[in-house]
Amino acid sequence: MKSLGITVLGSGSRGNSILLHSADEGILIDAGFSRKEIIARMLKSNVSPEIIKAILISHEHGDHISGAKLLADNFGIPTYGTSETLKHLHVYEKLGRDVRIFESGSVFNVGSFEIRPFSVPHDAADPVGFVVTCQRVKVGIATDMGHLSALCLKRLSGCDALIIESNHDVEMQKNSERAMHLKRRVLGKHGHLNNDDAMSALPHLISRNTRFLCLSHLSSECNSQELVRKLAENKLAELNRPDILLSIADQLIPLPTVWMNPSEPELCVF
Ligand SMILES: [Zn+2]
Ligand SMILES: [Zn+2]
Secondary structure, three states: OOOEEEEEEEOOOOOOEEEEEOOOOEEEEOOOOOHHHHHHHHHHOOOOHHHEEEEEOOOOOHHHHOOHHHHHHHHOOOEEEOHHHHHHHHHOOOOOOOEEEOOOOOOEEEOOEEEEEEEOOOOOOOOEEEEEEEOOEEEEEEOOOOOOOHHHHHHHOOOOEEEEEOOEOHHHHHOOOOOHHHHHHHHOOOOOOEHHHHHHHHHHHOOOOOOEEEEEOOOOOOOOHHHHHHHHHHHHHHOOOOOOEEEEOOOOOOOOOEEEEOOEEEEEEO
């Protein structure tokens, strides 16, 4: 039985990219670092860029697309997005040559990956999260969302692995030196998910089969890995689920790859 590898190459307001891969094929969710940086992080994670079959773009913000064009053209990888997102990127000449459209709500396949994009509340043209199923492992990913809509809760619940945003501490955000319009944007319903909302959602999202939780897109100014880890550990203990592997995504370095195999309850991490 093959396993699915999940490698968070990096996450935060200065770049986001998540790799889902088996031994011979992979997809990249967002390409928010330079081409050189993404390649370096992939190689550091022992994954060859040659196996990438698709770059899926969640939305057009720079921290999700900055390396997409060069990476796509360098390796002949198709770039997938909603028509609104792609239209926006096309205007700014940020798209590679091979472009493919998906619709949120419609399932499509890339190799052995089954992908279901869904709309998320964020201030972009047509932002989406993804539920990806491969090797009978279901991974839910939503890194930029102002709140967890009913649709987000529905799509993200029951996943074997969950990668969601835990962007900021509300008080730290309010008391920060940031410009008022930025604070309003981040705190708004179409901004970024705060720690409290992320933790309150966990009882609704986690199910019996959930084995891996990664909290991501942490604000460098208004949050800390230690705080998010503590909150999440407390919540998982409260839910009587200390067995779930907890990771906090890092901006600067890739997380160790988590290998999931439905027939083996133990996760391999390296
Ligand atoms: Zn964004
Ligand atoms: Zn972002």
